[in-house]
Amino acid sequence: xxxxxxxxxxxxxxxxxxxxxxxxxxxxxxxxxxxxxxxxxxxxxxxxxxxxxxxxxxxxxxxxxxxxxxxxxxxxxxxxxxxxxxxxxxxxxxxxxxxxxxxxxx
Numbered sequence: 228x229x230x231x232x233x234x235x236x237x238x239x240x241x242x243x244x245x246x247x248x249x250x251x252x253x254x255x256x257x258x259x260x261x262x263x264x265x266x267x268x269x270x271x272x273x274x275x276x277x278x279x280x281x282x283x284x285x286x287x288x289x290x291x292x293x294x295x296x297x298x299x300x301x302x303x304x305x306x307x308x309x310x311x312x313x314x315x316x317x318x319x320x321x322x323x324x325x326x327x328x329x330x331x332x333x
Contacts, residue, residue: 232286232329235322236293240300254300258292283329290326294319 240254266285270276298319301311 228329229282229286232290232325235325236289239293239318239322240297254296255293258295259289262286262289262292283332287326287329290322290329294322 236255236258237251240251262285265288266283267281269284269288270280273280297315298311301315302308
């Protein structure tokens, strides 16, 4: 499941067959760095530090945080939240739900 979670963050923002690596790198660097930092720090609040917990939380944070650049792009140019298609909201909520499942699984 780890490769799937890693690719979900990229896939949300990807323009199929029309994208350039530079655009992806610029948009997803901040969410990736934030996810790694938050994921590495999160197990510190637990009784003992578990590497697999850090990996799982990093992937969960990555999936959630990588949704923001795509949403930001949809809202650019003065568009309102009401103008974002329902399919986009469904995709976003589905991805966030998958991240919640990773966090909730034992």
